[in-house]
Amino acid sequence: MRRTGGIPSIVPSIDQTVYLIADDFGPIGRAWREADLEATDLEVHPGPDGREYADPIRVIGFNTAERWSEDVSEDVAREIQRRCDLQQTEVPARLLGFIDRHIGDRRQLSLRLV
Template sequence: MRRSNWTPSIVPNDDQTVYLVADDFGRIGRAWREADLEATDLETVVQDLLSGEYSNPIRVVAFNTAERWSQDVSEDIAREVRQRCDLQLTDIPSQLQTFVDRHDGRDLKQLSLRSV
């Protein structure tokens, strides 16, 4: 018999890693974006980022309840976005530029060479 205060779990039933994107909506605030359960895998999230599905992403987290872990994967996602754009010889989409610059971790300063 069901209890009256029972609510269904939002935790995935199977052993899968879920990726969620936090987006900045400016004056109205920041939020974790709603996503279909089937659309929270790594490839879908990267494709959604590249296609402009997120207006101003600020963070990406991954978690796997079966394995009992969670992690900020923003740096990994930023590098993947940059790599895909580099391979396709395209610019990073403008809505992702700040995210990639913030999380990529690459030092983009040009080193000067000394004359001999």
Template sequence: MRKSYWTPSIIPNDNDQTVYLVAEDFGKLGRAWREADYEATDLETVIEDLLSGQYNNPICVVAFNTEERWSEDVSEDVARELRRRCDLELRDLPSSIQDFVERHEDRNRGQLTLRLV
């Protein structure tokens, strides 16, 4: 019997799709990449899931595109977008993502100052 060393690829077949995965801290159980439905790895779905409490203690968000052969930690961009959406809706950040946003948002954000005339 002939042995085959070929294994199926885990790379999505869609040619040019950027995938976003969230790493989460499960405390004593450790840290892991969260399992995600193939159709739920786009940026908008990940942001909506973060805002709706689907993640309890996210660590980082990484984007990768296998067609273009790149990956990048996009946690700062995601944190900025989460803050922006909550600000627009005049609501507080959900407690499940508050640490994530504070840890990753742009350090130059600072508080706006009003000029007294």
């Protein structure tokens, strides 16, 4: 960690894009899920404690070296839907609310061949 004026920095010192997932735990509240540095990519997988995300709300991507941060929830929702479509599987139940919030209609559109 870098130090600024004697205080350790919480900002990653490497040029890496990090993704954090906000999760809704119902009656006990909402929180940003902690993840290992190696696990903060765009893969949606169980949290560090081995449990799946309860109800993901939002995904924020940031890169301190490039000085940007952005809500990438819609991009992630579309990628989840794309992968499920390619595998011809249903979106996992735990991700349905996330997909609905960020891209709405999940029906796969077919192209009409003329």
